[in-house]
Amino acid sequence: MGRLGKLIYVCGSILFLTAFSLAGYYASKMHELGEPVSDEKIPDYRYHFMLIPEELDNDYWRLVEKGARDAAEENHILLEYVGPKQSNIDEHLRKLNIAAASKVDGVLTQGYNDKQFTPVINYLANKGVPVITVDTDAPSSHRRAYIGTDNYYSGFLAGKALIDDTIGVVNVAIITGSFKAEHQKLRVKGFKDAIAKEKRINIVAIEESNITRIRAAEKAYKILSEHPETNAFYGTSALDGIGIAQSVFRLRRQDSTYIMAFDTIAETLEYIRRGVIDATVVQKPYEMGFNAVEMMIKIQEGKPVPKINYTETRIMHKNDLPDRSEEIMP
Ligand code: BGC
DSSP states (O other): OOOHHHHHHEEEEEEEEHHHHHHHHHHHHHHOOSSSSOGGGGGOOOOEEEOSOOOOOOOOOHHHHHHHHHHHHHEEEEEEOOOOSSSHHHHHHHHHHHHHHHSSEEEEOOOOOHHHHHHHHHHHTTTTTOOEEEESSTTTTOOOOOOOOHHHHHHHHHHHHHHHHHOEEEEEEEEEEEOOOHHHHHHHHHHHHHHOOOTTTTEEEEEOOOHHHHHHHHHHHHHHHHHOOOOEEEEETTTTHHHHHHHHTTTTOTTOOOEEEEOOOOHHHHHHTSSSOOOOOOOOOHHHHHHHHHHHHHTTTTTTOOOOOOOEEEOOOOOOOGGGGGOSOO
C-alpha cells in the first residue's frame, strides 16, 4: 500500500468507527427514553376550556388565571389561557374566533364591549360552545352566565368613599382603562352618580390609560399641569392607580392629593402602605377564575347556573391592609 492508500485507509476507519459509536449511543438513548408516547398515555381530561382575558401578562388577570387553574386541576379540566399580550380589542376578538374554530367545550372570557363581543359570543353559542363572561359582562349576548364584580356598584362605592374621606372642595380627575370597555364605563357611571348631589366635589377631567401604568402616569401628569387645582384622582382599572401615584409622588403632591385606586395587586398595596394611595376598590379575581371553571363544569353536565354571579367588592383603606405575608389577596 502506498502512502496515499494508507491515509485513505486510516481516515475511512476513523469515519466508520465514529458512525458506529454514534449509532450505538443513539440506540441506547432511544432505549432510555422508551417508545414514543401513544395517545392512550396522554392524560384524559373531562373537558377542555379556554380562558380569554383582555391582556395576558397583567397581574390582575394572572390572579383570575390562578383561580381557574386551581379549579381546573381539582376537576381534571384542560385549561388554556390565551389572549392578547397587551390589551387590544381586535386581537381579543380574533382569539374568540379561534376558540370557535377549535374543538373546545367551553369559553370563559371578558365581555369587554357588549356591541362588539355579542356577535362572536352568539356565534360560539350557536356552535354549541357555551360562554361565561368573567370580570366584564356582555348582557345582550347569549352568554350562559356572568361572574365578576357589580361594576356599577363598585364605582358607586368609590364615590361614596371619596365623600366620606374628604372635606372641603374636591376637584377630582378620573383616569379610566378604556372609554370603550363596558365595566370601565359602569365604574365611572356609578362614581358620578354617587357624587352627583355633592356640590363640593367637581370632576375636572377624564382621561383614558389603555390599561397601562405608563399611560396613566402620563395622563395624571398632563392633568396636573392643565388643571393644577386637581386634588383628587380616581383610577378605574388595576394599573391606573399605580400610574397616578407615580406622577403625584414625582411632583411631591401626595400630601395634598387623594387617590382612589382599583384592585389589590402588590404595587397598589405598597402605595397604600406608603400613604400615596388613600383607598382602593377590592375585587375578587381569584374567586372569579375558580368559580367560572366550576360553573362551566355544571353547564357541561346540564345543571342550572344563575345568570348573574356577583363577587364581593368593597373599599380598602390603609388600616384594612392585609399582613405582608398574605399580600396576594385572591
Ligand atoms: C379590571 C380588568 C382589567 C384590569 C387592568 C381591573 O380592574 O377589572 O378588567 O383588565 O383592571 O389592569
